[in-house]
Amino acid sequence: MLRVGIIGASGYTGAELTRILSAHPEVELTVATSRQNAGLPLSEVYPSLKDRINIIFEDVVMEDLVERADLFFTAVPHQTAMSIVPQLLLAGKKVVDLSADFRISDAKVYEKWYQTHTAPEYLNEAVYGLPEIYREKIVRARLTANPGCYPTSIILGTAPLLKAGIIDPDTLIADSKSGATGAGRSASVATLFCEVSEGFKAYKIGEHRHTPEIEQEISLLSGRQVVISFTPHLVPMSRGILSTIYSKMVKQLSQAEIYEIYHNFYKEEPFVRICDIGTYPATQFVKGSNFCDIGFKLDKRTGRVIIISAIDNLVKGAAGQAVQNMNLMYGFKETLGLLSLPLFP
């Protein structure tokens, strides 16, 4: 049994990691930290875990905890991660970091959107943990930077067409919509039930911190530097991200040909489902699962292709993808612990 720890286990992502790992046959959860809830059983903070998860939140005392696990998931805020991750690596541990700190390979870009990077020497080594693109590197990684939720939906949605060179990356617009778990479990007025319910809004227009991460990967796929318009929105639901992505076609293909490109790109992928022509993804059909569903529409009137991709932001957009990365890093079957079907309705 692989011993795993979660640093920062009291947020929604930490709880989701706990839920998924509880069904993983090769893994034992041995450490779960939470500064705020240190000393409390996980099941007191998340009653859903009662009688099944018997671990107690502990404070982050590195010398104490580092020996009690082989792999660590770091689910702490950016800036905190960059101080913890190096300690874990130096202690010989493997790490799947769910923060943004090791996703952007260029420290200058990182610092433009976030703040000073205090561990830039690990940026080169960190592997961007999107298995559908970087599987081989993840297999050999000791530090995997788990992608952001929005980037996962946008990169998986566009990669086949960018690679095939049939869309113009300069015309890319990603209009994304997320459930409220994306905002985390901190007390705040803006995410109260009565503020979110029966409402819909955009936020951080043109300035969301996932932008440079998306642009880095889109640029690599396009073979040249690209900037995109990315607009996140808040949907009155708990889980799910749906991205509607617009791009001008540069080659005139039929819908069937585009379908073929998607199909071929993802045909071996266990977690990407391509919708039949004329049908589109919906977040309720991936809820609780590690799927990314992708559909598209070729709009000949405007010369654009409109791509729709849907994920559960806490699973394929965070904890599920992290476990998928762990499976790769340890040679487990990639789908282990991740095959439960979406919970619909």
Next chain:
Amino acid sequence: MLRVGIIGASGYTGAELTRILSAHPEVELTVATSRQNAGLPLSEVYPSLKDRINIIFEDVVMEDLVERADLFFTAVPHQTAMSIVPQLLLAGKKVVDLSADFRISDAKVYEKWYQTHTAPEYLNEAVYGLPEIYREKIVRARLTANPGCYPTSIILGTAPLLKAGIIDPDTLIADSKSGATGAGRSASVATLFCEVSEGFKAYKIGEHRHTPEIEQEISLLSGRQVVISFTPHLVPMSRGILSTIYSKMVKQLSQAEIYEIYHNFYKEEPFVRICDIGTYPATQFVKGSNFCDIGFKLDKRTGRVIIISAIDNLVKGAAGQAVQNMNLMYGFKETLGLLSLPLFP
């Protein structure tokens, strides 16, 4: 007192008209039809109206009802409207038609997106009922074609910038999101609570019937023929439309200059609110009101402006705008009966 009738009063739009008209001091509701509910009191079908609205649904028997009102709101499906509206006009009545049948001035365009038009002789006379653009014409109209909900949000959001010639209409993309009242009150699996709740999806991508209506008005504002990408989505909420609209800038203006354009365009308008720079609309802040809230972000990185507009689809997107048009057609104060504040939360 003006006597008004509602043809097709049992849907959500009809109920909303009833609600709004009940607070209008110059109007008496004398006729409400519903084929399906003929003989039932409105308050049995909508218990919210109990003890205040004492009308009974009647079947549509034109010769019976036509004399009992001066103005009719026709809230019936397209194709039905084109058979009813001419009868009302011939009987000397004024009409605010909430269907699509008289919105598109070119019968050929209408027939491409809908079906054969059997009353094209009225297309020329019908006035597109968007007061912020066509107020003078509405004042003199006897047939007002009340705009669609999505078009209202998109046209009001873009008109100032299109008129000012500072955005490129060929790059226009409207990504719109609507609450479930937009789907009406018919029994269907797709709009059951359990199918819509905790879910988000796009539908009718690139083929929604509001597209030609939007393009007609955008083209008029641009001074040339324009096609746009329009993608509607379903949000798990009852009321509200938020449109996120993307366009390339053709002139380099500052945010303050763009704000000024919006402010000047709408400064006399009682129902359009321009958000301060850095703040954006949200549907929950217009719910139940006739407001259209508009905000924008100039994204210099991409050379695009992103416009956000929000309305209550049943009010400014349907019944409220219809009453606003009625007010204009009868010389009432334009805001009469429409000043109640949004119901938040």
Next chain:
Amino acid sequence: MLRVGIIGASGYTGAELTRILSAHPEVELTVATSRQNAGLPLSEVYPSLKDRINIIFEDVVMEDLVERADLFFTAVPHQTAMSIVPQLLLAGKKVVDLSADFRISDAKVYEKWYQTHTAPEYLNEAVYGLPEIYREKIVRARLTANPGCYPTSIILGTAPLLKAGIIDPDTLIADSKSGATGAGRSASVATLFCEVSEGFKAYKIGEHRHTPEIEQEISLLSGRQVVISFTPHLVPMSRGILSTIYSKMVKQLSQAEIYEIYHNFYKEEPFVRICDIGTYPATQFVKGSNFCDIGFKLDKRTGRVIIISAIDNLVKGAAGQAVQNMNLMYGFKETLGLLSLPLFP
């Protein structure tokens, strides 16, 4: 114009008061306080109010504000109210207090459920502001204690049957369900969207502070001291309270006879609607209105009557009832500003 002030205007109740008063023809809102938001326009904290409400939150500086209004609504937490209300009264103002501080006439009972009462000398004078029961007293009051939301629904639901002596008050059980606005607008994890949505729970079972208030009024109606079981629950919606109330019948009446009792008791009441036999209230049909809808079922199998009452907790359960009380205290028509129909859907 009556000048009114709201002390504690930044919570949901304060915002609802603002919304309702904005449509009241005899009133001008001149003061709105908020310690936390002092200096900010109301419309920045509640964008729904933009362009219509131009007041700025001010801090609570009594000597400053007391002269600028004739009547004050105090929408502050209990314990705070008891320090503010006497100052207002001493300055010659009338007060509608929305806290619990003056609802319970027996200071000992109050202190058992709350804390020490520092202004018990006003308890005798304060009138319990339920117009359907205490209209005559409210007309002459200078201090009206606006009832709690749960008590309003339970007292109105049971008063006719208790008065008629046909149910056994010792068997009374009130199982109440409330939307999340009842928890207020403070940042807290328990009322985040993701904690409330897709969930249902009971809380403060047998120990909610509305219990003594309910028992005081139920006892007065019954003519003897009564204790009841009261269980509040949290519903994943914003507005609305529905109480399901159980009691053993002590006289064997028919449904028609019970209906008659309700009808006669409330036949002059503008805000109480009695549902036809076989139909029951639902919160969505009173949303945004000052109605209390009441229905009942006589269950001969068990010898119980089951009463259902529904209100909007922010309107008839708080701000609407407060305005109704104000209307009575100033001789305005009781329904002034309160006649807008429920917003459904």
Next chain:
Amino acid sequence: MLRVGIIGASGYTGAELTRILSAHPEVELTVATSRQNAGLPLSEVYPSLKDRINIIFEDVVMEDLVERADLFFTAVPHQTAMSIVPQLLLAGKKVVDLSADFRISDAKVYEKWYQTHTAPEYLNEAVYGLPEIYREKIVRARLTANPGCYPTSIILGTAPLLKAGIIDPDTLIADSKSGATGAGRSASVATLFCEVSEGFKAYKIGEHRHTPEIEQEISLLSGRQVVISFTPHLVPMSRGILSTIYSKMVKQLSQAEIYEIYHNFYKEEPFVRICDIGTYPATQFVKGSNFCDIGFKLDKRTGRVIIISAIDNLVKGAAGQAVQNMNLMYGFKETLGLLSLPLFP
């Protein structure tokens, strides 16, 4: 591998059975019927199942399907079940029937609440499939009548106290609240998103068909004939039932003693969790799982105990319990396929 079939697989319960069985290591789903969707892949009707479930809905042709499975789940409406189940039994199959047709052992009682029973000869043999009460009988059953959702929550909530004789069954009141999946997947206006959202209501007060089923089991546990008040309500959520149950105490016990009774009664049960004193269940903490969470409050003021029980109506209230019964009937570990943790948030 056990071959199982689902008769009536296109409703929410059928889909949930499919989801749960897909993770069951000893079972292969070989038959799924749907009159309405015959010929369509399950994954077209439930896109959540895409790429994992490759079965096609077939019409109900008994002679065709009966040989292709060993055990059948019948998830058809009552009255339909009583015609299908006997055919399956006569063909030597085992059956878990999810309808009401075989739950009530007295045909006269059944016929009073439902309609004529055409297969009363099987009532004696059928075992009421509540494993916590009837485990030994289920192990030997060939026809298990899977309990209703409401009855599951109410019987599990009260059984320990009834058995212990410490509450008065004549004072039992069950106030239950259910998510909208309980209404099924049929098109209807009453369960549209816009009718259910932001609303709460009671329905079928004192006349819901689960009443005789609850009374049968409560009476058996009490040792005498009991009638209860049972009021179902509709909550604006998809999944979950929470029952608030009231009863007078007949013995004066402490909270600790009551806790001990619950603890001892359920201590070996894998799917019943007893909440610590002072904490209560919530539906969001059992969602998607086979748990029944139970909490209680002893209210000395009123001499009543208030019991709260929560289940996922589609899992412990239907499909999960059905699989639990199947596990017992075939000697599988009772928890097989049922251990996934609740999906919160």
